[in-house]
Amino acid sequence: MATSRDVARIAGVSQATVSRALSNGKVSAATRKKIMEAAASVGYVPNLGARAMKTGRVETIGVVVADLTNPFYPEILGALTEYLDKAGQKVTLWNSDGPGNDAALEAINAGSIDGIIFTTVTEASAPLRAALAKRSPVVLINRVVETLQCDQVASDNATGGSAIADYLLANGHTEIALIGGPPAASTARDRTRGFTQRLLESGAPLRADRIVEGTSFSHDYGYTATKTLLESPDRPTAIFCSNDLIAFGALDAARAVKVAVPEDLWIVGYDDIAMGAWPAFDLTTMHQPTRTMAEAGAEALLERIENPDAPYKTLTFRSHLVPRGSTACTPVSAPPSEAAAVDSAGRRY
Secondary structure, eight states: OOOHHHHHHHHTSOHHHHHHHHTTOSOOHHHHHHHHHHHHHHTOOOOHHHHHHHHSOOOEEEEEESOTTSTHHHHHHHHHHHHHHHTTOEEEEEETTTTHHHHHHHHHHHTSOSEEEESSOOTTOHHHHHHHHTTOOEEEESSOOTTSOSEEEEEOHHHHHHHHHHHHHHTTOOSEEEEOOOTTSHHHHHHHHHHHHHHHHTTOOOOGGGEEOOSOSSHHHHHHHHHHHHTSTTOOSEEEESSHHHHHHHHHHHHHTTOOTTTTOEEEEEEOOGGGGSTTTOOEEEEOOHHHHHHHHHHHHHHHHHOTTSOOOEEEEOOEEEOOGGGTTOOOSSOOOOOOOBOTTSOBO
């Protein structure tokens, strides 16, 4: 069986250098490449159990996502795993639609993972609060809970919702409807808040019967809600949907009741998942910097594991509207704001 000594001999470096390279320590890129090639040539596999006993770490990160049928989560998961793989970390995945949150927290208590990234969480998560009380390394990405003491990464959903309201108003729409997401999700709450407040400030408040409170972020929910809105005697001329899946359902509902998009109805989504650009949808949507958010969250967790006493950071990234066929490709009147982030002290990143 090959050993690290064999790898060191083939690579022409010390055994200590091999150890540093294979544990993601500080070595040059060229040296790391040489060591990895040498390890592969002799079939060397590090003894992770021995390393864990020595370092107290298993070099495995837990990731909790929501609904894997929603393309947003595989996209953010792909960016996370790519970043963590480059950092020498393995990933264990849990789906929170079920006992996923509790299982992930049990795993960190048992020492089988070094930290957890949550892409979905609500204020009602008692196990999460218990983990944070024990100072377990936890980072929230996408959804945030202001009352929690942990690193958090998100986009500015309220500003995004406000920008969509401005876009619709600037193009003459006052008969507007909103299909919201589940109120327990910070993303849904903030998008709704930014959207409704801007309409109110502009003198075109949403009518109560044109606000559909969300129960899910699904296509079926968007389809049902939109059919109800379009079958009313005075249907809206524009609908803002809290995410792209809801908007896909809205587009299908419009086709079903023979309302032409964009001629008679504009539809705007949120997230800018890859499917939104497909010709079948051609959806105008608010683009979130998903990859940037994922990488920032992964980096924050690795830093938290290394330095558990560092001040917590809240990073907030800006989004921009991507006009497509569902709003006749009408451009945004003002250029999109540059991506930026601020920490909890207000410093920009």
